[in-house]
Amino acid sequence: MPEAAPQIVLFTDFGLAGPYTGQMKAVLRRAAPASDVIDLFADAPAGNAKAGAYLLAAYAAWFPPGTVFLCVVDPGVGGNRAPVIVEADGRRHVGPDNGLFELVLRRATSARVRAVTWRPEKLSASFHGRDLFAPVAAKLAAGEAPAAREHSPERHADWPDDLAEIVYIDHYGNALTGMRAAGLPASAALTVAAGKRIAHAETFSAVPPETAFWYENSNGLAEIAVNLGRADRNLALTVGSAITVER
Amino acid sequence: MPEAAPQIVLFTDFGLAGPYTGQMKAVLRRAAPASDVIDLFADAPAGNAKAGAYLLAAYAAWFPPGTVFLCVVDPGVGGNRAPVIVEADGRRHVGPDNGLFELVLRRATSARVRAVTWRPEKLSASFHGRDLFAPVAAKLAAGEAPAAREHSPERHADWPDDLAEIVYIDHYGNALTGMRAAGLPASAALTVAAGKRIAHAETFSAVPPETAFWYENSNGLAEIAVNLGRADRNLALTVGSAITVER
Amino acid sequence: MPEAAPQIVLFTDFGLAGPYTGQMKAVLRRAAPASDVIDLFADAPAGNAKAGAYLLAAYAAWFPPGTVFLCVVDPGVGGNRAPVIVEADGRRHVGPDNGLFELVLRRATSARVRAVTWRPEKLSASFHGRDLFAPVAAKLAAGEAPAAREHSPERHADWPDDLAEIVYIDHYGNALTGMRAAGLPASAALTVAAGKRIAHAETFSAVPPETAFWYENSNGLAEIAVNLGRADRNLALTVGSAITVER
Numbered sequence: 253m254p255e256a257a258p259q260i261v262l263f264t265d266f267g268l269a270g271p272y273t274g275q276m277k278a279v280l281r282r283a284a285p286a287s288d289v290i291d292l293f294a295d296a297p298a299g300n301a302k303a304g305a306y307l308l309a310a311y312a313a314w315f316p317p318g319t320v321f322l323c324v325v326d327p328g329v330g331g332n333r334a335p336v337i338v339e340a341d342g343r344r345h346v347g348p349d350n351g352l353f354e355l356v357l358r359r360a361t362s363a364r365v366r367a368v369t370w371r372p373e374k375l376s377a378s379f380h381g382r383d384l385f386a387p388v389a390a391k392l393a394a395g396e397a398p399a400a401r402e403h404s405p406e407r408h409a410d411w412p413d414d415l416a417e418i419v420y421i422d423h424y425g426n427a428l429t430g431m432r433a434a435g436l437p438a439s440a441a442l443t444v445a446a447g448k449r450i451a452h453a454e455t456f457s458a459v460p461p462e463t464a465f466w467y468e469n470s471n472g473l474a475e476i477a478v479n480l481g482r483a484d485r486n487l488a489l490t491v492g493s494a495i496t497v498e499r
Numbered sequence: 500m501p502e503a504a505p506q507i508v509l510f511t512d513f514g515l516a517g518p519y520t521g522q523m524k525a526v527l528r529r530a531a532p533a534s535d536v537i538d539l540f541a542d543a544p545a546g547n548a549k550a551g552a553y554l555l556a557a558y559a560a561w562f563p564p565g566t567v568f569l570c571v572v573d574p575g576v577g578g579n580r581a582p583v584i585v586e587a588d589g590r591r592h593v594g595p596d597n598g599l600f601e602l603v604l605r606r607a608t609s610a611r612v613r614a615v616t617w618r619p620e621k622l623s624a625s626f627h628g629r630d631l632f633a634p635v636a637a638k639l640a641a642g643e644a645p646a647a648r649e650h651s652p653e654r655h656a657d658w659p660d661d662l663a664e665i666v667y668i669d670h671y672g673n674a675l676t677g678m679r680a681a682g683l684p685a686s687a688a689l690t691v692a693a694g695k696r697i698a699h700a701e702t703f704s705a706v707p708p709e710t711a712f713w714y715e716n717s718n719g720l721a722e723i724a725v726n727l728g729r730a731d732r733n734l735a736l737t738v739g740s741a742i743t744v745e746r
Numbered sequence: 747m748p749e750a751a752p753q754i755v756l757f758t759d760f761g762l763a764g765p766y767t768g769q770m771k772a773v774l775r776r777a778a779p780a781s782d783v784i785d786l787f788a789d790a791p792a793g794n795a796k797a798g799a800y801l802l803a804a805y806a807a808w809f810p811p812g813t814v815f816l817c818v819v820d821p822g823v824g825g826n827r828a829p830v831i832v833e834a835d836g837r838r839h840v841g842p843d844n845g846l847f848e849l850v851l852r853r854a855t856s857a858r859v860r861a862v863t864w865r866p867e868k869l870s871a872s873f874h875g876r877d878l879f880a881p882v883a884a885k886l887a888a889g890e891a892p893a894a895r896e897h898s899p900e901r902h903a904d905w906p907d908d909l910a911e912i913v914y915i916d917h918y919g920n921a922l923t924g925m926r927a928a929g930l931p932a933s934a935a936l937t938v939a940a941g942k943r944i945a946h947a948e949t950f951s952a953v954p955p956e957t958a959f960w961y962e963n964s965n966g967l968a969e970i971a972v973n974l975g976r977a978d979r980n981l982a983l984t985v986g987s988a989i990t991v992e993r
Contacts, residue, residue, distance in 0.1 A: 288525075292521040293521075
């Protein structure tokens with residue numbers, strides 16, 4: 253059996269509605285028909301490359317080497333940030349050089365960054381996801397080599413290795429932090445602005461209803477949740493809320 | 500022409516946003532590449548296995564035998580509810596044994612329930628949809644037999660055959676009841692808490708604008724709607740609202 | 747290499763949630779398995795065939811000839827509007843004859859409209875998208891010819907060639923007008939109800955943060971945006987808001 257074509261995984265702030273993701277998929281499916289296109293996040297924090305960087309690093313690591321990530325959180329579209337291909341431990345990431353790949357790069361055993369020099373015949377001013385990044389991702393998935401040159405990416409040495417902030421609120425109201433749970437002892441407590449001190453539990457069913465706890469989520473992040481309730485409402489958490497760790 | 504691989508149909512309360520459905524699809528497409536994955540409901544009432552049970556039974560029946568349903572409304576994830584495979588009239592359903600399959604079972608001419616004994620190498624505490632249920636659904640779709648043993652499912656004899664409650668509000672504000680329309684004469688009226696008495700009509704264009712009516716929806720449920728308006732707002736209906744039937 | 751099967755592109759007001767798009771896709775994938783199904787808009791303005799007509803014409807034009815568009819904005823479902831196939835410059839559109847194709851027809855170099863006379867074995871009263879339009883779109887994509895006869899479509903001569911109204915608000919709060927930017931000089935200003943006069947810019951990064959501007963979006967429409975802000979909130983814009991052009 254031939255090896256399956258790599259999956260193309262979408263990580264964007266396009267939102268769920270509207271024509272953006274659909275047009276990218278139309279491009280991807282035409283140019284890389286053997287590759288599945290997987291929606292990972294369409295609702296990464298809008299225009300927030302920093303929060304996105306911690307989310308992306310945690311979630312991309314779950315996918316096997318070879319996977320192609322098409323990553324578009326690009327408030328500077330039309331400006332002079334470079335389009336890049338970031339290879340990290342065998343995974344390929346395509347997107348803007350604006351910090352979005354900072355944590356992927358920092359955590360990689362081996363990494364290589366190239367600036368894409370290939371350009372499409374028609375490049376709109378505002379939708380590089382469709383016109384530039386998607387064709388490049390499709391070429392990578394299809395085994396082609398889009399024109400590119402070695403590139404020194406924008407780095408953010410001041411960003412911590414783990415971000416003690418909320419980086420995403422999910423459908424259930426669970427609040428994902430930018431901290432990897434592996435670095436926190438189970439005895440650690442997380443304190444939120446409201447002053448509430450939140451202890452660790454293994455999972456939802458380990459605490460009484462309406463009780464807040466933190467746990468290692470299924471992608472390794474420390475996540476604050478409330479059993480049969482909403483952590484975002486109960487604890488007034490939103491993207492950017494600061495967390496304090498008591499060890 | 501070889502017979503097409505069965506479709507895998509998703510029925511979850513994961514919501515539309517976030518990484519959950521995407522990760523499940525990444526698993527399904529790798530393990531059952533010949534099967535399409537169809538999003539049926541990603542917004543089944545959250546954590547509400549009872550409302551979900553009536554929705555699922557009505558909508559699953561539209562699909563042909565052989566279809567594999569991956570059903571995750573699982574507030575007890577990490578607890579001791581069993582993962583099950585429910586075969587009912589040729590359709591295969593994978594999910595938690597928490598009542599979600601009660602109406603599928605009750606309406607089946609022939610049914611078989613097995614508890615899944617297969618376990619993945621890595622099982623997260625909180626995302627059995629990705630780590631356990633999706634691989635099992637993919638195996639079934641691909642013609643493999645995941646390890647399982649006969650199982651007596653949790654039953655809910657106190658749940659009625661038809662639920663006189665709202666079980667879902669759709670995008671247009673239409674309110675789906677848990678009652679099959681086939682059991683209601685066209686002369687029946689439905690009364691909602693606000694006291695309003697709602698008569699039957701065949702479809703939207705059969706009543707004047709802004710008029711409430713009930714009709715048999717395209718999957719056989721009695722549904723309350725307002726022509727060119729929103730039933731949820733006009734009649735103050737939400738999931739769980741009680742309905743009275745006047746025959 | 748054989749020519750790829752045409753893509754089937756969805757343009758509906760079904761919303762993102764609920765079972766409607768999924769059931770249509772289940773039909774399409776069974777009947778036209780070689781064709782990808784692309785979600786373009788699931789959130790076209792609900793029940794608004796006029797706004798939808800300007801959106802559809804702008805976005806359909808981006809796709810190559812041969813593409814099949816399945817278009818369902820159909821508040822009159824169950825009434826007597828005809829189901830039609832609109833061929834325009836090689837693109838095929840399937841949907842209700844209610845004005846939704848007015849601008850596609852008007853802008854086409856060559857066009858042909860047929861009323862679909864094929865009917866399914868079972869046709870629900872309320873979901874022709876699944877039972878009638880999707881099977882017809884699948885037949886077209888698969889190279890079959892559903893039964894149809896020449897048809898004079900409903901025309902709307904009173905609708906302008908470009909609509910000076912907001913026809914869509916996207917995830918970022920950008921407000922799409924129904925006007926093609928190619929007909930507007932860069933010196934034109936757009937005035938909104940609040941009286942604010944909005945000048946042209948090439949793209950977001952060309953104006954200071956929090957500044958409103960209009961630009962030619964990636965599908966040729968004049969779009970009002972605010973750099974790093976939301977035009978809908980800042981300028982009180984919604985679908986239907988009137989725009990005045992000062993040349």
